[in-house]
């Protein structure tokens with residue numbers, strides 16, 4: 001087994017794990033984002049609650065969830081191991097260092113950006129995931145026998161996103177995520193050796209687009225509820241005609 | 252002087268130089284003034300002027316590495332104003348000229364800083380870690396005997412060109428110096444991809460990459476975060492594509508070599 005442990009404890013081996021887990025987390029982001037877009041549906045949260053009930057109870061999803069835990073776990077573990085190695089490689093800093101003249105800020109600060117994401121993740125998981133999984137949420141109620149015993153996660157989202165500091169934390173975290181992905185997406189391909197003069201410019205461009213779209217879409221959720229809805233998730237009277245005409249125009 | 256520019260005005264400069272008497276000693280920045288520096292001097296000639304001044308004053312001259320002074324040996328390892336080999340792209344320190352600076356400038360000069368490049372004295376560092384990485388696999392074994400004919404082994408032109416590009420690495424260490432992680436990946440990747448591209452390198456292809464990467468890790472260089480400072484500061488323009496080739500070679504070797512250890 002020793003060649004295996006040697007491979008994965010080498011500097012390149014660790015980066016390969018970093019990259020595979022990082023790109024896997026990118027696919028998770030897509031699923032998470034697409035599902036959450038149902039928050040924008042004007043149905044009092046029904047679609048979102050049905051969806052989150054499915055995500056919380058379906059055995060296949062619950063199994064994949066463990067993959068996600070492992071993905072985050074290994075990504076963070078390798079981040080720590082690599083950061084320790086990298087800092088040990090230059091114990092004495094330069095008196096003058098102008099790395100901003102030869103590289104991008106995001107690429108040099110992946111650890112800081114990742115740590116900010118981690119702080120957000122802990123708060124986020126505690127507030128939504130923990131309460132959904134281990135109790136503490138109200139039921140939907142009402143007359144529909146199918147859904148009345150489902151957790152009303154939608155209302156938890158609405159009330160959280162009316163707390164200003166919570167909204168601020170979410171939006172700030174999306175900046176961290178966006179910058180992390182700005183470098184990370186393309187970097188993950190490079191680490192796997194997937195660099196080719198024909199395709200690399202395209203991969204990078206897709207990565208920049210991915211970073212902006214994903215982080216902006218996630219940030220839009222707290223902002224939408226904070227700015228445009230009341231305590232029940234209904235559009236406030238000031239914006240509701242505007243949104244209506246917008247939806248009509250889009251249709 | 253032949254070819255000299257009569258309009259070039261001599262400059263006076265302030266130098267902040269890293270002085271460190273021995274490998275383990277505490278070092279510090281010391282300020283010096285140099286006067287009447289011609290813009291046509293190379294950076295190393297400017298340091299020669301400083302050292303001559305110091306010798307006349309009975310002070311210890313500044314130790315710095317240099318050899319060919321024509322951009323091919325890779326010895327002149329100076330970190331100037333926060334950049335490997337100074338502000339000019341694609342040059343070694345010996346090929347950097349004082350016309351890139353202006354009268355009255357303050358210039359900070361430091362050694363390469365990496366745990367794997369210990370400081371000998373002042374600005375001179377020990378880059379023998381690079382030699383040990385090359386010894387671990389950066390060669391091809393050939394039979395001695397009669398000289399083979401040129402072009403006996405056919406190599407397509409575009410492959411030969413790419414291998415040659417990688418072969419232009421002069422082992423200067425600017426990549427390590429510029430990298431936030433003091434990573435040697437660009438240097439190692441240049442040699443690995445040069446030899447992986449050529450039929451002569453095929454025999455030792457898998458052991459080479461396994462052994463060179465292992466030695467690189469033993470020496471204590473950092474890992475690659477794909478930041479790109481290395482390639483931006485490399486005097487001969489070794490590209491990041493080589494690091495991708497290195498990673499591919501490494502993965503393939505680890506997955507398919509007969510080495511179980």
Ligand code: HEM
Pocket residue numbers: 015018019020021022023025026029075076079082110111113114115117118180183184185187188189191192474475476477
């Ligand atoms: C949804 C969350 C996350 C995603 C999608 C993500 C994605 C990525 C990707 C694609 C890379 C590039 C891998 C490579 O360079 O080969 C990366 C690198 C990195 N990530 Fe994350 N990441 C996430 C969360 C985190 C967290 C929570 C941390 C740390 C606590 C973290 C720390 C790092 C570090 C330090 C690197 C750079 C490693 C290096 O190049 O030396 N990331 N991430």
Ligand code: SF4
Pocket residue numbers: 325419420421422423424425426427437438441481484485486487488489
């Ligand atoms: S890759 Fe470039 S910067 Fe690094 S040692 Fe070779 S020539 Fe110097």
Ligand code: FES
Pocket residue numbers: 316317318319320321322323324325326327343344345346
């Ligand atoms: S002294 Fe040889 S490259 Fe500068």
